[in-house]
Amino acid sequence: MSLPDPETVPRREFCKAAVALGGVAGLSACLDAGGDGTDPDADGSLADVPTGDPEGAPSRQHAWNDVLERDENGNVVAPTHHVLRGLSVSSDLVDVIGGGDTAALDDARRRFEDALTDLERAFERSNEGLLFTVGYAPAYFDRFDNGEDGPAGVELPEPTALTSMEDPEFDAADVLVHFASDSPEAVLAAEEALFGDESAANGMSVTDVTDLFEPVDRRTGFLGPGLPRERRDVQGVPDDAPIPEEAPLFMGFKNGFAGSQAPEDRVTIDEGPFADGTTQHVSTLQTQLNAWWDQENHHQRVAKLFSPTHAAEERVGEWGEKLGSAPSVTDLPEDALEYAREEGVVGHAQKAARARDDDGTPPLLRRDFPTTDGDHTGLHFLTLQESIADFVRVRDAMTGADLADESGVGSRLNNGILQYVFVRRRGNYLVPPRAHRSLPDPQP
Structure with missing residues (x-):
């Protein structure tokens, strides 16, 4: 897909298109559209996107309502930008699971958990930071x-x-990750750090787990x-x-x-x-x-x-x-x-x-x-x-x-x-x- 001219459309419309495009190109385009304080600092952190604390995360992955805003009638206000990433476990990991290699599977689990915890440290658990869930088919x-x-x-x-x-x-996916945020940069940065070519998000390093998964599909919305x-x-x-x-x-x-x-x-x-x-x-x-x-x-x-x-x-x-x-x-x-x-x-x-x-x-x-x-x-x-x-x-x-x-x-x-x-x-x-x-x- 092609992006609209950032000079002719509102920034939120341009960044919505950038989220749909995805990848480093989408993230770069959204950041380059800037002009409102969203340009990353020298360490890669995103202005106005707060960092988080994994220690404060609840047991329920889906417990979002306590940190989302509500309108004047008490209705929960959902985040603006959404990405669904469908993934299959990699062929090597399929062999590990099917072969019962407990040590290798435990290592993969530790690495994936480290990566998810890194995201929770990089982004506040809120609509201004990042909300996400990981589901299994x-x-x-x-x-x-x-x-x-x-x-x-x-x-x-x-x-x-x-x-x-x-x-x-x-x-057809084994795994579905739902990313959501009011910040298009946060959604794109998290996605790229977890499954793309970036090694950090919002100024914080993210454990590399790209060898554990193979992409199946990507769906976006707003x-x-x-x-x-x-x-x-x-x-x-x-x-x-x-x-x-x-x-x-x-x-x-x-x-x-x-x-x-x-x-x-x-x-x-x-x-x-x-x-x-x-x-x-x-x-x-x-x-x-x-x-x-x-x-x-x-x-x-x-x-x-x-x-x-x-x-x-x-x-x-x-x-x-x-x-x-x-x-x-x-x-x-x-x-x-x-x-x-x-x-x-x-x-x-x-x-x-x-x-x-x-x-x-x-x-x-x-x-x-x-x-x-x-x-x-x-x-x-x-x-x-x-x-x-x-x-x-x-x-x-x-x-x-x-x-x-x-x-x-x-x-x-x-x-x-x-x-x-x-x-x-x-x-x-x-x-x-x-x-x-x-x-x-x-x-x-």
Whole structure:
């Protein structure tokens, strides 16, 4: 991909493109765009990017909410820049694992843990520094010939198609690292130090582990008001789509309401050797929003994304500003079938809410973000949950096939946003507790 002219676009748009480019070239371009105090010092440290203290890191890798900012309604504000790095363990390490070479595997674990600890020392655990998790796919645990069926005490199935309407590819990586920060330089510097050509990040050396992994794929994205509007020049959305300035999503609304997010405790594994870990599902979704913006009006978009009641009662506002900390769907799920029969429309959020726990708690913690990978609009739909079965249950509710069948409306049902969103890839991962995040054994 080519970068825009830094003289003609806002710096945040330029650096967003640099994150998508990646590598030393992306990092250098982002730093060279400077002019706002982000140029590195002589020792390589990044101005305004704070360093960290590994001693203060929690047991849970996924414990981000305590250090992220919140808006005036109490909603967690997600970091702006995101990178997902898929990796396979190297052929030499495959031989070590398969051959049961305990000493060599322990050495690899120590080195990888040293590298991750180096990153925690180089960057504060915050949106201004760096947040990251390391997850492991079923394929990783299958490399161990020890009679175990996957990670002990955790159901971690291979990904599969979840509806008759999808035919996704499945992630081929053993390991998935999620980097996130408000600083594009921090994301790029950490990535390059861990898996690229740099030996330091933010002025601090990082242990070399490049021989342990082989790259599989790289996915990028962003989340923040105005960013989708700035990227209307890609496929999948009209270049004059009236996406509100405040909207962080290409569909023109906000997400991440506190009332629709599971607490971190709810998604945490509470017993067994991987207690304090979580499971992670990542779907790569491609969106086709020309009809969404050219044929639907605001009332119809609200009805399909939230519910017909939200549209009729004007609960949402232009981009979700009226919703505060909750999408107000808990009074709607039991009426979804009636809505389908009488209105011929059922909302996406309305359907998903049917999968909440009996006490009304959502079972998923979403950390998804929009993307323009491949110069097309999309979403990397990343969720954390105690069990992958929780994700499957919510996905079934979101699909709403039962509503189409039982309502008698069938294919004529305006079934949420299904016609605008297409699943291209799926992957399942275990995000272990910090103590086992470095090349874990299935039974640590």
